[in-house]
Every structure is written in C-alpha cells, then in structure tokens.
Amino acid sequence: MTLTLDTPQLVKTQPLLVARNVSKSYGAVHALRDVSAVVYPGEVLGIVGESGSGKSTFLRCLNLEETPDSGSYTLDLPDVQGNLFDLDRYARRMLCATRIGIVYQNPHLGLLMHHSSSGNVAERLLVAGERRFAVLRDKASAALDASEFPLDRMDAPPVELSGGMQQRVQLAKAIALEPALLLLDEPTTGLDVSVQALVLDTLKRLQQDRRITMVIVSHDLGVIRTLSDRVMVMRRGQVVETGLADQVFQDPQHAYTQQLVHAKL
C-alpha cells in the first residue's frame, strides 16, 4: 500500500533541508538511488537501514563530504543559496564549519585525539574567525557543559577519554557554533548500554532546549525511535518508507520495514 501525503497545511514554515533525487554510484554499485528528504526546522529525522543501505553515504552527502552523481540539496538559511552540491571546496568548508555540525560514529573522524578536548571545540570557533583566547575558553566550556561533559576534564585529550566522553566532545564541537543542522552518524553505536543512555539523554535534552534540527543515522531502531519525530527507512540505496516515527514502528507499510521492526528484540 502506498500513500501519498499532502503538503503541510498548518505549518507554514519552509523546510530547512530539502534533498531531491540524490543518486550516487561507485562503479557498478548504486550507493544511493533517487533519495529525497525534507526536514523542517526543529524536526528530528531518523534514517534506519542495515549496513550498506546507503544511509551513511546519504549523511555524508548532507555534510558535503561526498558529492553525488546527481540530485540537489538546499538549506533554507540566510546567505545560503542554490544547490549546495554545486558549491566549491572553499564554500563547502565554510558552510560546514559554521552551519552544519556532525557527530561521527568513530571519534577519530571528528576529533584530533591528541589535542585537548576544549581545543577540539575551539577549533570550530577559530575556523569561524574567533581570535580572543578568553572567549574561546568560555564558548568551548559552555558547549562542553551543554553536552554534559565534566569541565574539570576539558583540557584532557580525547585519547585519554572513554567512548561516551569522546562522543560528548564531538557533540560539543558540533553545537559550539549553534549549527542550523546537526548530523549524527551512529552516535551511540559501540558504546555500552549505560553510556548509550547518557548520550541519548544529552541529545534529547539538546533537542528540547535548543530545538536543533537533526538528522540521525542508526541501525539501532531503539535509538531512532527515542530521538526522531520522523523516520526514513532505507534499503539498498533507496528510501522504502517514510513517516512519523511511531507510525513507521507501529504500522509499517513496506514489507522490508515490517521485517525490520519485527526483528527488533
């Protein structure tokens, strides 16, 4: 059963993020086929799917790390125009550094492991042009605090921290500049359950307090269900189903989604 839903009637705001028909192949492998997504300001979109479904590739496209073969991507922000996939390297870097935050599954991708934690956060501010040491310290500690990172450890290098703490440093770095869009790639995968709960709690709190628009990729349905307003299910590079989080989990329409939901413990 397919069901096309109408365009919003009540919510008049423009979507923050619109990605249309994003396709990407590596040789004969179609990593993404016509993937489209719309995210409204303050909304949390969860993307689920098994390994190789293309969900992380799509997220990397949204972070402009990857350029798809075709498709468009726009963000409704002042001074940001046109298809972001067409931006040159410099414009991409500035946009990502100032407007988009990302938390990777692997902290090594997002952090300088041997620099101080506060320095990792400060780097974002430095790229954005902050040149006052005292302000860097203040803003870095505020961001670390918002990520519920213990401030007495703020100058410890991430290599000396636990996995959960490393994710908090990544999160602090991602939110230090109050990004318009926060991307999370398997933010809790590989953490043990109690630490996972803490990180989820932090994310939930950020969502409530700051209404940050987020896109979360995870193969863990529990994580997606806890954090997302809406869910997009991907399989073999394609979107098989999108809908409200509780609807997708309670009344999955597509055979694959039903399989996925039923397989959850």
Next chain:
Amino acid sequence: MTLKSLTRAWEPMSYGFLDGSAKREIRRKMLKAIAVPGCQIPYASREVPMARGWGTGGLQISCTLIHPAMRIKVIDQGADDSVNAASIRNFLARVSGAPVTMDTLQADLIQSRHRIPEERLRADQILVLQVPNPEPLRSVQPNMSIARQMHADADYGRMWLQLYEQIVRSGRVMQGASYPSLVNGRFVMTPSPIPRWDVPKLNMAQHLTILSAGREKRLYAVPPFTRVAPLVFDDVPYRVEDHGHLTCQRSGAAGYFMNEIPQADGTSTFEVSDSELGVKTIRKAEGAPAHIGRTWYENGRLVQ
C-alpha cells in the same frame, strides 16, 4: 659573420656558478613570490657545491642576484665569522668577483641563517633568509597536498589551534623560532627559524626579503612595505624574547638579542648575537671610526 662572433667564448664556469637557465627560472619564481607575498613558490633547486640543508636555498638566490658591484654580507645566527658563513661568503666572492663586507650598512645583499641584523635595512638592500622547512602547516598537516589546499583556502584554524593548545598546556605560547606569521593578510608563512625578536622587523620593512629552502625546493618573499603579523590572540599579546634588559659582556651593547653563554658556576653571561654590531660597539668605545646605523630596537624596545 662567423659563428664565433655570435657565441660567447668557452668559460670553465658560468658567472655566479649557476647556469643561465637556472638563474632565469629563479628570477621568474622570485617575481612570482614578490607578486604573491608569503606564498610558497616551487623551484627546481639545482645542485650547488654544498650539502642540502646548509643554506643551498639561500645560496641559489644569492648566486642569481649577484653582480660584480654588489657588496655581500653573510651571517649565520648573527655571526659573520662562523665557518658556514665564511665558506658561503668566500664561495660567492669567488664565483662572482663581488666585494664582501661585514658591515650591515654597507651590504647590498645579506644572506642570513636564522637572524635579521639589528641595524635597520634600507630599501636598496636585499635580505636572503635560508629556510630549512618552509611549510608552517607541516606540524598540523603532514600531508603536503592537503596543506597546499589549506593555504589556498586560507584555512588556518589548525595553526591557531596549535597556539591555543600551547597556552592551555603551558600557560603561554611556546613557539620560539619560526613563529608563524600572516603575510599581507593572506598567507601564513614561517619566517625561517629567526627568533620572535626578529619577526616584527619584517613588518612594513623597507627592504625586500627572499626566503628560500633548497632541500624543500620552495621560495617565498616579503616585499617592501608588506604587513607581517605574527599569529596571536587578540587578548594574548605577542611577546619577544626577554632580552631587552641584557648587556653584552664583551662589547657592552645593551638591549639587543643575545647569545646565552652558560658559565661553570651555573650562571650565564650574554653576548650580542649580531657579531658585527658588537665589533662596531667595541670600536666606537675605543674611539676608532665606526658608524652604527639606526636599529630596529632601541633600549630594548621595538621602534616603529
């Protein structure tokens, strides 16, 4: 017309040691470097009769610029009398017939390793600095291809982060020599391993500075009257070495960059690093004719 009238007579060696095409290449690259201040320009870096890492970069620039009327001064860490400085000076004189001098004021071309003379350089003088490692981003980005992209994007966040880290760990900026500096508001360069004391001398200087790394095959320039700003946080001021209050134990010169000489009893004495300045100070004290020019620092303070 004979063939002989169209060609030059055979010579055992080109003037200034380097062959004409090598000099032409370096001249072009120097012009390019002057046009884009602080930007590292690659060049071929020929063989010279000296091991790489001993000043071959500076030597090639000097060999290219030299002409028979050009007075040459060569210093090594401020001293005219070190073995390396003396060898380079002798070599340059031999291959060009150019006169040599130790007096900064009389030199037209100054090739230097790791120091800028204390006496102010004029618009008609050229300073050639030997550079061991021209890439300021090397410590933060070991991949040189990416480092080059970072220069292109003016992506210097990591450089600043390095300073941040030093302040966090040690309470102050620990970078001593080779203090990264922003040239003309665009490129971050390493000013070669000159002490922090010397970096402000490059800012809006009258003279042309050419920096050249022979082993790394890169040259770059600070043209006259170009802004050179050491990277520094707005609220953490740039500090030069604390030498302003020191006095040279041999010459009595005070308020300049000093060499520290440890003593057997654990204390230290100091000698002025710019050796010819020390010599001139002694001569002056003895009543001999010696003219000391205006210096960048007076009474231990930088004069703008």
Next chain:
Amino acid sequence: MTMILDVRSLSKGFTMHHLSTTMAAFDDVSFSLHAGEFLLLKGRNGAGKSTLLRTLYRSYLAASGQILFHASHGVIDLARAADVDVTYLRRTEIGFVTQFLTPRPRVSAEALVAEPLRLAGIAAPDALDQARHWLNAFGVKPALWPAYPTTFSGGEQQKVNLARALILPQRLLLLDEPTASLDVSARAALIARLAELKAAGTAMIGVFHHPGDVAELIDRTLDLTPAPIQQKDRADVVV
C-alpha cells in the same frame, strides 16, 4: 457547539507482508465530536477500539476515509495530513493517553512530565513547577519525582504517564484505558482532571475497561462491534 472532529467512513486494515494477508480492523466508521464532548468507544475485544484511537492519532495509517480535525487554524484531514502538521498538532492540540508509560533511561519522572510543556516552549523552571504539581495531584510521592521511572511499579509509572499526558490542555484528547492499574485515589484524581479539561472544552474519545469509572463524563457511546469481524481477525495484536 464547536465541531472538533468529523470522521467519515474511516477504515483500517493491516497488510502483513510475511503472511501475504490483510486483516481488517474496522470498516466504515463515521462520527463527529464537538468541544467538551466525551465519546466512549465500546465493543468486544478485537473490535478495533484501540486501533481506531491510534488511527485518529496517526500512529496507524487509515486505509480509507477522512478524519477531519477542526484545528484552531482550520480543518485538516488527519488521515492524509503531512507529517509535520501531525507533529505540530500532537505538540499543541491532540493528546494521547496510553496504558503504559514509555520511560526513557536516566530521565527523571519530573523531567518526563515537564517535557510536553518544554516542547510547547515553556521555560524549564516553570515547566518543572507544573510537573511537580501534577505528580502530586496524581499521588506520586515527592521522593520519586527526581527518580527514574524505569524502575517504578506499573501503578506508579501509570501515574507519571497520566501527569505527562494531561499536563497540557489539548483540543482533543484520546484515552486508551487510562484507568487500568490505577489505585482508587489516583483514579479519582484522573476523573477530576478529565472533568476539568472537559469543562474547559477539550473533546475526548476514550476506551475503558470499566466505563463505570467515568460514567458521569460520558456524553455519547460508539459501538464498534460489527457482525462480520471474527475473533481470528483480531488486528490490535499485530504490533
């Protein structure tokens, strides 16, 4: 009276791909509801009472029919409304009270209760004050307020759940057996709160095991027991 909900020939079935079958839940349901009205859903087990509530809330997608909700901004068909609109309405105008709390790990009872207010944009200290007030009203001991409800007994969890679901007055409230596993005093508090909300104009649709509990609130009854539905076709056990 202000119309709140106008349901027109609503049907719902579940396609179960792994069995290659479709199970009907309810068929051709129509009714309307006005502000301050309380509609009781009746019908034997499996008649689709809970399914209807969830379809109205858009946790389930309707197969056909219309759910015209008269929102404060205009009329919208919940069966086909865009996801963002539904999210927005859930945050501001439509409440759902379930039988069970879904506690989140390491989130305190009071924070959980305050959440709807926080999402509605109320400042944290204010929201927390109101949350404590309602936890108290439903008889949750103050010692438990900062504790994590994950470990609470079923009864205590349900009180937290009710406080959370009823803290923010809504235009439409869907009640799915909220009295199950409640003690007498909490039940009285619940009925008092419902009566208060009803008087303020909230329209309610409820499923109750013991409708006697809320007898004085009931305005109308809708019987969902249709003849053709067989016990084997029970659909509300799918998920």
